[in-house]
Amino acid sequence: MSQGPIRAKNIMVLLPAYNEEGAIGQVIEGVRRQLPQATIVVIDDCSTDNTVQAARNAGATVVCIPCNLGIGGAVQTGFKFAREHNYDIVIRLDGDGQHDPNEIPTLYAALTSGRADAVFGSRFIGKSSDMKIPISRQLGIKTFAFLVTLLTRQRATDTTSGFMCLNRYAVGVLADYLPQDYPEVEGRIILHKAGLSTLELPAFMRSRIAGMSSINSWRSIYYAAKVSVAALIGALKVVPVVQKELEHGNHSNYSANSRYSGQSYSIGSDRSTDTEAQTT
Secondary structure, three states, rough: OOOOOOOOOEEEEEEEOOOOOOHHHHHHHHHHHOOOOEEEEEEOOOOOOOHHHHHHHOOOOEEEEOOOOOOOHHHHHHHHHHHHHOOOEEEEEOOOEOOHHHHHHHHHHHHHHOOOOOEEOOOOOOOOOOOOOOOOHHHHHHHHHHHHHHHHOOOOOOOOOOOEEHHHHHHHHHHHOOOOOOOOOHEEEEEEOOOEEEEHHHHHHHHHHHHHOOOOHHHHHHHHHHHHHHHHHOOOOOOOOHHHHOOOOOOOOHHHHHHOOOOOOOOOOOOOOOEOOOOO
């Protein structure tokens, strides 16, 4: 059931896009119905089609990357843009239409009520999805969920989900530490290491409106192996822990360099910022 449009200001919607001219306009229109006062920013990853013009025609702000960086680089560019312009909340959806903007109020309500620093939509909690996921990709998704659960001791179900709502603390961390290549899985680990709380909520997702996924069956196998290794290596990195009390009353600067202090991390450590993957 729709909860009505969100009227709050200082929200940025981040839409990474590469060759999504057939979908981006519809995505922007759907987001605008839910967030009429938000700034919608499309990060164009050097598309070769008319994605940029389609996004501008739909009323979005477009940031054009001069060379193709991949999804991680595009998303990190968006987070850096949000930090530079002092947005308090960033909502990220994919530019291909797989994420339903009607689900935004649920994630937004959980974030603004203080339930977590980062709220993720999950295809695998309580709601059906009309997405057809190949078996090879299903195996990868389950492997990543297992790894994140193991490394953080927090139950995770959909670690490849790009549908998320983040506060400025989470944005600041990911603006500095998000991996450049397939970032979602390692990003969960990074947020945990930074001492930030995460939450998964049910979210309906659908097949892309137009275009084709860049990950085929054979590439899924390569992707699964690569991301699994990256997650294990990432768990050994030192990521500074957020010191939120330093930010009291100050919304102007939330870069990692100014508000974190270094702290080592042990794999599987028991922490108070556990992910809550709700079940029905």
